[in-house]
Amino acid sequence: MASGEREAAVAIEVDRNLCEANGLCVAAVPEVFELDSDEELVIHEAAVDTVSAERIKVAVASCPRYALRVTG
Numbered sequence: 001m002a003s004g005e006r007e008a009a010v011a012i013e014v015d016r017n018l019c020e021a022n023g024l025c026v027a028a029v030p031e032v033f034e035l036d037s038d039e040e041l042v043i044h045e046a047a048v049d050t051v052s053a054e055r056i057k058v059a060v061a062s063c064p065r066y067a068l069r070v071t072g
Helices: 024-028 053-061
Strands: 012-014 033-035 041-043 068-070
Touching: 012 041, 024 033, 024 053, 053 068
Parallel strands: none
Antiparallel strands: 012 068, 033 041
């Protein structure tokens, strides 16, 4: 990527039927992923653009239930 160019934005989807709140995504990218007080996954969409797409893909791949998907 040339200097000054931004990576393409990514979008993240969660399948709430599969998510067990294991928190591996939270550990990998806490700026984007968070577990709320009910242990529901929260995705901070505004923070997605501030984190590299590669870090997000690693976090998504760390999900043992395959509940996360990169769509962008």
